[in-house]
Amino acid sequence: MAKLGGILLIISLAAAMPWAQSFRVQSWAARVEGKQEMVTNLQFYFHDTVSGKNPSxxxxxxxxDTEKSPTLFGAILMADDPLTESPDPNSKLLGRAQGLYGSAGQTELGLIMAMSFCFTDGKYDGSSISILGKNSALTPVREMPVVGGTGLFRLARGYAIAKTHWLDITTGDAIVSYNVTVVHYV
Structure with a gap:
């Protein structure tokens, strides 16, 4: 019976191959060949709410031992934070920061962030940039790398400068200003 199943699997795969080949994916090199590199500067506000009835x-x-640590070492959070035009939480929504961050420092509040900034407004609607790196959250200005992107930001690279605009040290809620420089192709 197992032999018959194996034969049927091989026949099914062979029959599907011509169909699958009709969906050839264009190589990434051809998509960027002849395109120009462009530098885009983005500015927005990240609203991280960890308290209340509807945290982001x-x-x-x-x-x-996370609760015994002054830095909450070992805590991991999943985020779906709004990105807005200004620090006012009711300002125009530009997108969402979706991903995770965790406390990776034993002696300082050093967050490791893996986050996609997914844009939902204007010409960047449907595009995203990805951040992966250390965020020394209590440092006034910090830099993190842009490691990729999607849509208009496909093959992106660059850096993000984060500055805390507001922090409630009791709850951990924060509003962070982001200035992002992205190199991508157009």
Whole structure:
């Protein structure tokens, strides 16, 4: 019976190959060949709310000693934070910051961030940029790398400068200004 199943699988795969080949994906090199590099500067505000009835970031894991740590070392949070035009939470929504961050520092509040800034407005609607790196959250100005993107930001690289605009040290809620420089192709 197993032999018959294997034969049927091979026949099914062989029959599907011509159909699958009709969906050839254009190579990435051909998509950027002849295109110009462009530098785009973006400015927006990240609203991270960990308190209240409707938080935009929630703790999904922690280490056994996380609560004893002054830096909450080992805590991991999943975020779906609004990105707005100004620090006012009611200002124009530009997109969402979706991803995770965790406390990776034992002696300082050093967050490791893996976040996609997904834009939902204007010419960047449907495009995203990805940040991956250390965020020394209590440092006035910090820099993180842009490691990729989608849509208009496909093959993006660059950097993000983050500055805390407002922080409630009791709850951990924060509004952070982001200035992002992205190199991509047009």
């Amino acid at each position: 970031a929630i703790r999904v894991a922690k280490a056994p």
